[in-house]
Amino acid sequence: MLKEKAGALAGQIWEALNGTEGLTQKQIKKAAKLKADKDFYLGLGWLLREDKVETSEVEGEVFVKLV
Template sequence: MNKSEIGLNAGKVWQLLSDYAKWSYGALKKKSGLEDKELGAALGWLAREDKIEMYEDNGELYVSLGVNVYIG
């Protein structure tokens, strides 16, 4: 896995999250077809870019698009 692959996988996850729903990690993994390490890297990429929000509920990780509002 290289940066290019991680970026492509991040784009795939971004597209899934574009419905603005809250997705469970398991649902994202199943729908994206990515392995754990690939999905983890993609989520890390999106988190580093401040594009997603992550929540944990009853031991399950949930992910949704972040809402960034800049005033200036």
């Protein structure tokens, strides 16, 4: 069940990032309507494992962009 949730969250994050040059964690959570940090990190982990995104730190915040 958690695997299915991770995949769904990854899809929401991917949709939020699609067509952008990248977004911060806060921007992604707002665009994808994610309420908890754990949901953000669960979906992000899926995308990182699949080599779909790159991450960096910008002014102390996670910045994510599609590869």
